[in-house]
Amino acid sequence: MVDEDVSRRTVAVYVKTGKLTARALAYALGAAARKIRKAHRAGQAPQGKQSARKLLRQAGDTSGMDLPGDPRQFDRVARRWGVDYAIRPVEKGKYLLLFKAKQADAITGCFAEYSRRVLNRGKDRRLPIREQLKRAADRAQQQPHRKERRREREKEVAAEDR
Numbered sequence: 001m002v003d004e005d006v007s008r009r010t011v012a013v014y015v016k017t018g019k020l021t022a023r024a025l026a027y028a029l030g031a032a033a034r035k036i037r038k039a040h041r042a043g044q045a046p047q048g049k050q051s052a053r054k055l056l057r058q059a060g061d062t063s064g065m066d067l068p069g070d071p072r073q074f075d076r077v078a079r080r081w082g083v084d085y086a087i088r089p090v091e092k093g094k095y096l097l098l099f100k101a102k103q104a105d106a107i108t109g110c111f112a113e114y115s116r117r118v119l120n121r122g123k124d125r126r127l128p129i130r131e132q133l134k135r136a137a138d139r140a141q142q143q144p145h146r147k148e149r150r151r152e153r154e155k156e157v158a159a160e161d162r
Helices: 002-008 020-044 053-056 071-081 101-124 127-141 145-161
Strands: 064-068 085-093 094-100
Touching: 002 053, 053 094, 064 101, 071 085, 071 101, 094 101
Parallel strands: none
Antiparallel strands: 064 094, 085 094
16 A cells, blocks of 8 residues: 555656756756755654754653763764764863663663774874884884995805805
8 A cells, every 4th residue: 555655646847948958857857856855854853963952852852971082983983873962062072972862772882882992092003103214214224234234244255265
């Protein structure tokens, strides 16, 4: 029954133009599709990261917790978990994470992955490029030059021949 209802719906598009070309028809159909998508999105609740106002307007309770660290790192993890949340700055370097109470289990898993990433971040940190260059230069200075190695080899060969 649902399939029949969907398949019977029609859309009327009125195009006023001097000459109907393929480009004009494609533009008109694209505009109609954008308008349909916009109307469809208006009826849906926003998902993912959103403003605190939008999150509080949605039906259901909301919960909050402190978010230590970088909110951008949390954004990456939260997108993978598909949770609805909002981040509000409380003071410099501190943020409040608001989320739907229904999604508490998903937020718990998301926050566990986020905290694991934050704790492992210090271990995975690579040395700055300047420090790497400085260490490489020190190692290069400690190694003897090729000419000096050849001379040493020649001296060794000459000593063995005697």
